[in-house]
Amino acid sequence: MSTQDAVCGGCACGAVRYELLGKPKFSFFCQCRQCQHLSGTGHSAAFLTDAQATTITGKLQFWDRTAANGNVVSQGFCPTCGSPVLNKNSGMADSFFVNAGTLDRPQELKPERVLYHDEAQPWDMLDPTKL
Numbered sequence: 001m002s003t004q005d006a007v008c009g010g011c012a013c014g015a016v017r018y019e020l021l022g023k024p025k026f027s028f029f030c031q032c033r034q035c036q037h038l039s040g041t042g043h044s045a046a047f048l049t050d051a052q053a054t055t056i057t058g059k060l061q062f063w064d065r066t067a068a069n070g071n072v073v074s075q076g077f078c079p080t081c082g083s084p085v086l087n088k089n090s091g092m093a094d095s096f097f098v099n100a101g102t103l104d105r106p107q108e109l110k111p112e113r114v115l116y117h118d119e120a121q122p123w124d125m126l127d128p129t130k131l
C-alpha cells in the first residue's frame with residue numbers, strides 16, 4: 001500500500017525509509033536519562049507501531065543494551081547519517097518505537113503522554129498538562 005495518506009518517514013540522508021500500514025498506536029514524549037543520551041537532547045518524541053505492519057527499506061544498524069528490567073533494547077540508526085530512526089524492545093517484540101522527527105509529516109503526531117517527566121533537565125521545558 002502506498003497512498004498519500006500513508007504514514008511514512010526516514011532518516012536525514014534518505015538511505016533508510018519506512019512506511020506503516022495503518023496509523024501509529026501510541027505517541028509520547030520521554031524525558032528519561034537514556035532518551036536524553038540517545039536523542040542527544042532533552043527528550044525523545046516517539047510513537048509505537050505494529051512491527052508486522054511496518055515496512056523498512058534500507059539498512060538500519062542496531063546498538064543493543066540491556067535495560068534495568070532485563071529487556072534488550074536495540075537502538076536502530078542509519079549507519080550513513082546517524083539519525084536515530086527506531087528502537088526495538090525484547091519485551092515488546094511485535095512493536096517498533098519510531099522517532100517522530102523522522103516522519104515526513106511530523107506535524108500530524110498527537111503525543112498523548114510525557115514519560116519520565118521527573119528525570120527532565122531544567123532546560124527541557126515540556127509541560128505534560130499542555131498536550
Ligand SMILES: [Zn+2]
Pocket residue numbers: 011012013014015016078079080081082083
Ligand atoms: Zn541516513
Ligand SMILES: [Zn+2]
Pocket residue numbers: 030031032033034035036044116
Ligand atoms: Zn526514555
